[in-house]
Amino acid sequence: MLLKPNLTFLISINFIIALIIFCLSLNSSFPDQNDYLALADGILHGQFSSYHDLDGNYPNALRSPGYPLFLSVILAVSNNIFIVKLIQLSIYFCTILLALRIVARLSSSDIPQYTFLILSSISFQIPYYAALISSELVTIFNIILILYLLINRDNSSVKVNIYTGMAFASLAMIKPAFVLLPFTVFFIGIVFQRQHTKNYIIILLTFILGCIPFATWNKVNHGVLKPTTIEGMATIAHMGFWNFKLPSGYQSTFDNYQSFIVPDLSNPFKNSSAEELENIRKFEKEWGDINLALEPFIPDNFQNDLLTMKSDPTIFVTYPTAYVIEREKLLTQALLKNIKNDPAYFIKTRTYNFFRVFFTGINKSNFTSETSKFKKVQMIAAFGITFTIIFCGFIYTSFFVLKNWRNLSYEFLLIYIFIIYTAGVHMPFSVQARYSVPIHLCLLILLSIITPRLYLNKK
Numbered sequence: 001m002l003l004k005p006n007l008t009f010l011i012s013i014n015f016i017i018a019l020i021i022f023c024l025s026l027n028s029s030f031p032d033q034n035d036y037l038a039l040a041d042g043i044l045h046g047q048f049s050s051y052h053d054l055d056g057n058y059p060n061a062l063r064s065p066g067y068p069l070f071l072s073v074i075l076a077v078s079n080n081i082f083i084v085k086l087i088q089l090s091i092y093f094c095t096i097l098l099a100l101r102i103v104a105r106l107s108s109s110d111i112p113q114y115t116f117l118i119l120s121s122i123s124f125q126i127p128y129y130a131a132l133i134s135s136e137l138v139t140i141f142n143i144i145l146i147l148y149l150l151i152n153r154d155n156s157s158v159k160v161n162i163y164t165g166m167a168f169a170s171l172a173m174i175k176p177a178f179v180l181l182p183f184t185v186f187f188i189g190i191v192f193q194r195q196h197t198k199n200y201i202i203i204l205l206t207f208i209l210g211c212i213p214f215a216t217w218n219k220v221n222h223g224v225l226k227p228t229t230i231e232g233m234a235t236i237a238h239m240g241f242w243n244f245k246l247p248s249g250y251q252s253t254f255d256n257y258q259s260f261i262v263p264d265l266s267n268p269f270k271n272s273s274a275e276e277l278e279n280i281r282k283f284e285k286e287w288g289d290i291n292l293a294l295e296p297f298i299p300d301n302f303q304n305d306l307l308t309m310k311s312d313p314t315i316f317v318t319y320p321t322a323y324v325i326e327r328e329k330l331l332t333q334a335l336l337k338n339i340k341n342d343p344a345y346f347i348k349t350r351t352y353n354f355f356r357v358f359f360t361g362i363n364k365s366n367f368t369s370e371t372s373k374f375k376k377v378q379m380i381a382a383f384g385i386t387f388t389i390i391f392c393g394f395i396y397t398s399f400f401v402l403k404n405w406r407n408l409s410y411e412f413l414l415i416y417i418f419i420i421y422t423a424g425v426h427m428p429f430s431v432q433a434r435y436s437v438p439i440h441l442c443l444l445i446l447l448s449i450i451t452p453r454l455y456l457n458k459k
Helices: 005-025 033-044 066-077 081-106 111-121 125-130 136-151 158-174 181-192 194-222 233-242 273-297 300-310 321-341 343-356 364-369 373-407 410-425 433-458
Strands: none
Touching: 005 081, 005 111, 005 125, 033 066, 066 081, 066 136, 066 158, 081 111, 081 125, 081 136, 081 410, 081 433, 111 433, 125 136, 125 373, 125 433, 136 158, 136 410, 136 433, 158 181, 158 194, 181 194, 181 410, 194 321, 233 321, 233 343, 273 321, 321 343, 343 410, 364 373, 373 410, 373 433, 410 433
16 A cells, blocks of 8 residues: 555654664663573573573463564574564564554544654654663554454454454463453454354454463473462562651662652652551561571572572572562561551552553653753653653543443444553552553554644534
């Protein structure tokens, strides 16, 4: 299909800006980079482990295999992470073109496509992630691919349904938080498109089949038949509860993540100094009790390997399976007890979390200590763009959906559900704006359709 000159020009501008952002970001390092690379190296040596070179057997419990597999395939051909980043940049270009096809499918004029290209050109965070060893860019592609397949004119084709189910499985293997998304889409589909129930069943069955290999691997290596990781959910949710009770700058030494309470300027929850000290005491006692209960689950022969693992803080420690499972259980129990003791606090902070993930905050201490004006401009730009386009755009879109939901197409509502699901599934965790990065383009697609429609109607 030949593109119109205006579209070709705007696509070129979009790609040029993305290339500039990519080049400026090449020296940036994602916090989990070394952990991902260690896992990719483990896969190339026949183990899904960050510590394949140790004598003990330490199958990974924290990560799903999707992104490490992606890295290992590329690194098997060329042991150069710059090649990985170049491939991710090309995936960004493909993602933009796919998203543009979705906009064209849902609109009858060219204006929404122009609007989308302009909005995505100034959404610097997306091409920024192409330059990082991070799963975000691949996740964005998977989400847009799934929407493209669902909204495609051939979405009733068995072959397309199988591709959609495979894309859902790939997404869950990259980001376990999306494991329930196919079921959400299934139930929405049979409510709004009952005539296509058979197609949604094929999608769901293909997705389940796609998750079986990792679930089986977990069963063989950890004794648990589970399509997601066996570690992390309870740890992150537990810290998410305490996040607004502990003082800014506090760093936990109890979990794998060395969780740090970011001094966020937009944090509305304030505690007195006395309350913060009391909360620190409670938090550390809670972890002290848990670690005491976990001591029998650490075998003596693990101690030497543990010292080796802790020598590199950029790679997460892999604890024995029994230890991990027990820790997740104890943390879940502690979390549920805390929620029961303070339900109002939990509801308030989780509601705040839902909206807070839509924009990048400014870390007060990092901003004031930063000497580079360029880095400061980066922080301000990240906040300004995500707050105005993503956060305000989400509020704007939500009002539009509430006002017009009876007249909106199934496809439009489907994209909106992807956004709601992503924000909702991350509510229990500590605030991280990158949780919503995978659905930034989804929001831009909706804004591109809404804005011209309102403007043209007024005309």
